[in-house]
Amino acid sequence: KAGVTQTPRYLIKTRGQQVTLSCSPISGHRSVSWYQQTPGQGLQFLFEYFSETQRNKGNFPGRFSGRQFSNSRSEMNVSTLELGDSALYLCASSPSGQGTSNEQFFGPGTRLTVL
Amino acid sequence: AQSVTQPDIHITVSEGASLELRCNYSYGATPYLFWYVQSPGQGLQLLLKYFSGDTLVQGIKGFEAEFKRSQSSFNLRKPSVHWSDAAEYFCAVGARGGGNKLTFGTGTQLKVEL
Numbered sequence: 387k388a389g390v391t392q393t394p395r396y397l398i399k400t401r402g403q404q405v406t407l408s409c410s411p412i413s414g415h416r417s418v419s420w421y422q423q424t425p426g427q428g429l430q431f432l433f434e435y436f437s438e439t440q441r442n443k444g445n446f447p448g449r450f451s452g453r454q455f456s457n458s459r460s461e462m463n464v465s466t467l468e469l470g471d472s473a474l475y476l477c478a479s480s481p482s483g484q485g486t487s488n489e490q491f492f493g494p495g496t497r498l499t500v501l
Numbered sequence: 502a503q504s505v506t507q508p509d510i511h512i513t514v515s516e517g518a519s520l521e522l523r524c525n526y527s528y529g530a531t532p533y534l535f536w537y538v539q540s541p542g543q544g545l546q547l548l549l550k551y552f553s554g555d556t557l558v559q560g561i562k563g564f565e566a567e568f569k570r571s572q573s574s575f576n577l578r579k580p581s582v583h584w585s586d587a588a589e590y591f592c593a594v595g596a597r598g599g600g601n602k603l604t605f606g607t608g609t610q611l612k613v614e615l
Contacts, residue, residue: 494543
C-alpha cells in the first residue's frame, strides 16, 4: 500500500496570506489527524477528522481549520499567516474503525515558511 | 489531561552499546503508548506500540519497550545501537476511546559515536 502523501512538501508564504495543505491517507484509512511541529513547541495536535467530521480539536486559534472529503483525503487551511506559523505540518492516518488499532501512520510533512 | 515527559533531551552512545530512552506519562487510566522515530527532514515512523496485554513489546529495528504501570513509564531499549539509529525519538500517549489524538513528549536526540 502507498503511504501517507502530503502536498506540497515545501511552501513559502508571506504574513497575512493564507495557505492550504493537502493530505492523502493510506487507502482504507478513515481517520486523518494533523500536527504542527516547531522547535519551540514540539509536536502539537491540531485536529482529527473521521468520516468527514471533526472528531477532535487541539488548542489552536480559529485561523487553523480543516476538512475531510468523502474519499478520506484531507486539507488544512491557515488564514492570515503569522511568522509563528512557520513549522513542519504532519498528517497522520489511521484505520480507526471497529476492531482496528489506533496506530497512526505519518506522512513526510509540509514545511511551511512564513516571511 | 494527558502528558508525556522525556527527561533526556540529548543522549550520546557508542555504536554497539546498549540504549535506554526514558518516557513517563500522565493519564487517568491505561493509555495507548507509542514510540516514534524521526530522521532529519522526515516524518515520524512508528517503532512500537502498547495497547494491552504483555507489558514488554517488541518493535522494528530491534527496539523494545516495557510498560510499567506502577512507574507510569514506557522506556525504549535496544541492546546494541547501530550508527543508523541516530535520530530523534518521540514517546506519545493516546487516550482510549474518542478518536486519535496523540500527545507527544519533547523528544530525545540520539547521537551515535563510531
